[in-house]
Amino acid sequence: MMRALIFVSLPQMNQSGDNAKGSAATNWSGSMDITVFSTNYLNDLAEQAAGSPRRRQNRNVHASYADPCQRMFNAIDPDSYLAPHRHSPLQGNETIVAVRGLLALVIFDDLGRISESLLIGAGHCSAREGVAAGADIPPLRWHTILALEAASILLEVKAGPFDPQMPKEVAPWAPEEGTPDAHRYHQSVIERIRQQFEWCERSK
Template structure:
């Protein structure tokens, strides 16, 4: 048995702070061969996750907020935002907002942190094949292009924070200073 508590989350968040990608994950499985892949992912507000989908190895993803607030953004084929779904454990307990989302493998999507720091649990069927992990959206900046990626992330985050979904579901929650 392994227990995960505040120390685990604090160490993970500290590692994300010093990471060039401004995020850090902690595998909760022992091997990429396991039938269930699960990990914690600590993100800062400036951590860019390029929109992507999972067509090469089509498996659903389950994302659950552990701390902070996040938004799942889905996109159409042209890269226009189709939906914004905020999720937060704190807002769930205070207002009944979603605390997690399930993502179809064929859906273009990205996760945007809405708070300065957030941690999510991701669960996906295994085994994990790094060569077929995801198909990046060609209409979105590459993570390696830092200036373009940060500009795009700022636009996504601004759009999410101004959306009715975020205002309705996360306003007056445990994180009122974010909107």
């Protein structure tokens, strides 16, 4: 079940790790204190992802780890490998909504076999048959996200507060990020998804 999302104005975080330190979102000139996530805001994030060695970049909307609602934008390019992982029940569900481009949510069983896959997209991709706007992922489900189009962007929402001492659990059968095995594995999963959804090669 998808959740309604309300954006409120919060100062942008400057944390270590993957969180972007780019320009702040455009401020709305109306009477309310609202932050607008403009096209320039998304373009800037996509450019940072393209220039990152990991080929992805996230930017937090929440003000701190203590916030009860943790939300971020995540720009991902097709050659970015996110190791299959899962979250504990204490971390709760993870909601993802496509903001730009075309991506695939891939679910695995405990042995690392693909059990489910779902295309999620926005803009011109959203009109395709079988493309969802997003998904709500329960805890303990092994999963990864693949970008099938350059500069694809997700909005991710999780319950807070966030405990950095309780990170996501990477699948034991998943290759370590940055290794040759990871590159081969990533390409093989993308190829399987493209074969399943033949038209996604022509989605641009």
